[in-house]
Amino acid sequence: MTTKRNKIVIGTRGSKLALWQANWVKDKLQTLYPELKVEIEKIKTTGDKILDAPLAKIGGKGLFVKEIEEALLSKRVDLAVHSMKDVPTEIPEGLQISAICEREDPRDVFISKEGILLKELPQGAVVGTSSLRRTVQLKALRSDLVIKPLRGNVDTRIRKLREGEFHAIVLAMAGLKRMGFEDIVTQPFPEDLMIPAIGQGAIGIETRIDDDFVNERIKHLNHEETAICITAERAFLSVMGGGCQVPLACHARIINLQPSAFSLKLVGIIGDPEDKIPIIRGSCEGSLSQAERLGADLAKELLKRGGKEILEKVYK
Incomplete structure (x- = not known):
């Protein structure tokens, strides 16, 4: 039996991009259910607390979701909004990914300080990325490049580029588009040339399996084609x-x-x-x-x- 409620609390990370995603889900829910009050609660994750080391060296899974899932299990929040690329394949008992929203542009993009293409970078140019996936693919394209770690939110990464710490950086197009930064892109990579992260560009909504009230409302946000991919x-x-x-x-x-x-x-x-x-x-x-x-x-x-x-x- 579905218990009638008048409020849903969304759990999310506190970065600008994470909040954009949570507010997007909030707006969709309030459009579908005008009588429903939707609130957002910011939760700091392990990945947010450790900013001075590459993710590959931190290790572990669920760096950006564990604390949010704990809040979901304890009923502090009613649903969690994640970037699907951050979600491990093993979901805690009692939880499920109940909807995967329509995917934004999944490509990685190259952004250079001088607006030059990857092939035009000088030999030994410094390129920033925190991703081993991007590193090995960049090295395959340009073995002479110096790849250095780049952490932080989208704003921070762009600032470091503009301040001259890097000749270029590689970011996800989806985050840039959502934050209104797509005009700074120098060169998008075709998906077959720079294969994106698993789940990149897709927003996932995680809920408690037994919460029929929330699950019934969330199912309308699922995008079948994206979910299949x-x-x-x-x-x-x-x-x-x-x-x-x-x-x-x-x-x-x-x-x-x-x-x-x-x-x-x-x-x-x-x-x-x-x-x-x-x-x-x-x-x-x-x-x-x-x-x-x-x-x-x-x-x-x-x-x-x-x-x-x-x-x-x-x-x-």
Whole structure:
């Protein structure tokens, strides 16, 4: 039986981008349910507290969600709004990802101080990113680049570029568009050239499984096509079992083969954090109903082709 309530509390990180996402969900809910009062509660996560080290060195999973999930389980908040790229594949007992909202542009973008393209950077130029995934792919494109850690929110990263700490930086287009910074983009990377993070650009809504009131209202925010793609990508991640310590990427997209005929196409990589083994890359294609199996099979293929060796070296 669904208990009638007049208020829902959203749990979120306190960064400008996280608050944009939470307010977007809030606005959608209040449009659908004008009688509902929706509040936002900011929660500081482990990933927000440690700003002086690359994520790969911090280790662990759920750096940006653990404390929010604890607030959800304790009923301090009624739902959590996450960037899906931050959500581990293992969800705590009693919780679920109940909706995945329509994905924003998933691409990574290159932003240079002088407005020059990646291929035009001088030899030995310094590029900022905190992501091992981006690092190995940048090195594959330009082995002469010096890649240095870049942490902080979108504003902080852009400020560091403008102050001259880096010749260029790489960020996610989705965050820039949501924050109104897309005009500073020098060069978007095609998804097949710089494969995005798993879940990049998608907002996920996490709820308690037994909260029928919230789940009934949240289901209207689920975007089926995005959910199919994220299901495939997260199946890839689940089989890989990797976290921030391993350069992993998988991107799924739905392609229209002919009128009313659609296919799901995946591309994925696993890289060596020490840059001693070339990037292992693969792709596959199949029906939309096979999303989970396609992601899992692609991961298994890459593991057989040398990915297992990389994982064993990282986690030994």
